[in-house]
Amino acid sequence: MDSLKAMHCFVRAVELGSLSSAARELGSTQPTVSKLVAALEKQLGTRLLTRGTTGLTPTEQGKRFYERAKAVLEEYGEAVAEVRGLTERPEGVLRVNVPVSLGVLHLNGLMLAFMAQYPDIEVELILNDRFIDLTEENVDLALRLGGDLPPNAIARRIATAPRYLVAAPEYLQRHAPLHRPADLGKHEFLRFAWLSSGDTLDLSGPAGEKVSITTQGRYRTNSSLAIRDGVLQGAGLCITPAWLVSDLLDSGRLVRVLPDWSGPPHEAFLIYPERRYRPLRVRLLMEYLAERLPRLPGFTA
Template identity: 60%
Template structure:
């Protein structure tokens, strides 16, 4: 059998969640794709996929084989490109992950810019607020904000986004003035559901204060929090990347602008591999250049 072809079909079936989708992408038929995976299973002597009429998922052996098979296919693709003199030309499918809010507001636009620059690259942009394992889920690159990073990943810090209190002008006109941090207690505070009920701010002289940060409304999505601020539902803490365009448009204002919370650090994250495909290297460098230029982000002293 053609082992490489079977591996490629299996890998894409796992990534796309469907043999039919893998067959369409690889320009073959679903029965042919199924036969290729079945032949691969016979050759290996293990079952790789659990199939039903509505669901496909790798077995434990399949999940472990997928991780290695994907790397083998990448190495093979690089070897072919090198032999053809194309190793420096970004090409192929790039799978990118980010949170929903960051993806919708910023990364989607950057992905379009990258595609225009590199016509041989395809991008699958996966937006999910759930923390995902890049290696297990077959992702090439992620743009993450201040999250703890596992040891099997490389993280390159590319930008920072200040955080402070925001509210709409209409809300501020209709409620008691905010002159110092303690005044926050008299206001409806909007926060991310599950986040700490305590707010820590640092003043211009380095003074730190801790405040109770709770209100009648908690939300588990940053885009919904952003909209609630604009609707005048309350005040709350926001990173500049989430609200800078609304502030520039006059729909939101910084509250107590001399008092800030810890910034959001932006990291470009990718699996630790000896050789990165040209498309991955190019995208990592592209994000390192473009993210600091986005509204609400600032350059950091060193891109590490």
Template identity: 60%
Template sequence: MDTIRAMQTFVRAVELGSLSAVAREQQASQPTISKVVAALEKQLGVRLLERSTTSLSPTEAGRRFYERARRVLEEFGEAVGDAQGQAERPSGLVRLSAPVSFGVLRLNALVLAFQQRYPEVEVELLFDDRYVDLVAEGVDLALRLGAQLPPNVVARRIAVSPRMLVASPTLMARHKRVRHPADLASVPMLRFTWLAGGDAIVMEGPNGPATIEAPCRYRVNNSLAMREGFVDGAGFGLTPAWLVQDLLDDGTLVRVLPRWHGSAQDAFLVYPSRRYQPARVRVLMDFLAERMPLLPGMQPV
């Protein structure tokens, strides 16, 4: 059996939802296409497709095999082109996962600029604050902020964002005595929900680190909500610069205790641990690695 052809036939059957459609596309008879898929199922020892007189759909095993087979075929096609000396022209779909707030505030514009440069690459931008299973969910590339990364992935550190204490000018005017991290224990604080360390804030300053117990009266689980809270004067907060740099630049927020800072937040590109990446994924990775350090509140590594 021609395994590559069988995989191509199965993948197209899933995508078109019909063996007849595959037969028309390949200029073959439907019985021939059915035999190819049946031979593949026999070789694998599992049923890949559920067939009826009116519909066709992958089984659970078929769905998992489809995701892997599609990638294998893509890599095979690019390997053939490379062996034949053909220049790779990035095209096709890239599924990119990113945190919600950073995705909306900063990444969306970068992806649109990327598509201006590479018009034949489609991008599906998926906003999700959880650590998605890249293989199981068919994600090609993920942007992750912070040091905690999912297992069994390759991570490329591309930028860093300083973490600083900020507040609105109005709130700062009401708390002019904030001159040292210890003074934060008596002011309203705005924190991210589920943040490690509870109410403790650790900052680095001229004389080394300081840990402050700063009771918090307001917690949210979304960075854009925190950004709005800072502007509305809901509290002081320790935040990565990417979230507020534009507001600091135009005076909407002010930096508090500028000689002190929190631990910086790293930005990583994360992808499944396989050796070969399609050209469309590689060019997107390189584009983000080039542009992200230039974003407001981000710095090169």
């Protein structure tokens, strides 16, 4: 039996919650992975997994072996990398997770340019707005904007995005003028459905002045692309990171409202699993994004 292969199958089965998921990821079959795990259990003389209607669950012995096996596999990966040394080539598959809007508007182009620079690297770009477990979903690198940082991962801040109040000129022509933050309460506000702050809007203004405004609006969505389109159609105004609307501001299709006031900025972080060794392809992409993202419209270093 290939003990390292069996340990790898076991570890991924625990993390993914099923033998079939581990088999798909490893390019194998469920019976093959099942046999390897069974052989590992026989070698150890104890059951590592219990199979129930809701999936796999590690036994108490399995939980303890999982932690040791995971560490052994990481040590093995580091040893292999050290032997390869400078001969390591930029190749292999990168799984990258980014927010939907940022991916569609900006990251898609950056990733294609990165692949053109490194033709032996493959990229799987996963777009979603939820915070995922990088280890469970086998993600090499994630880009997150604001919010709480996930545990058991390492975060590197690479850029900041200011947040502006914006609206379409047509909307402003049809509604009451805006002279001060308090006037926002009279206007239709488009909000993100998942914001923990609800209808409260915190703003910073001249000379460090800060205010909190209660907004009102009939439209909420969990998609910043939908917010962008709604504001563009004149449905209301919103507060948005600059990168989401920089092109529309440049063209005049949207304008800043109360330009002396802005919301708390979004910080952009690269998030990666808590492991000591990162393949060359991951390190190259991290440096690439750390250099390129602050240069995108709507971001600063």
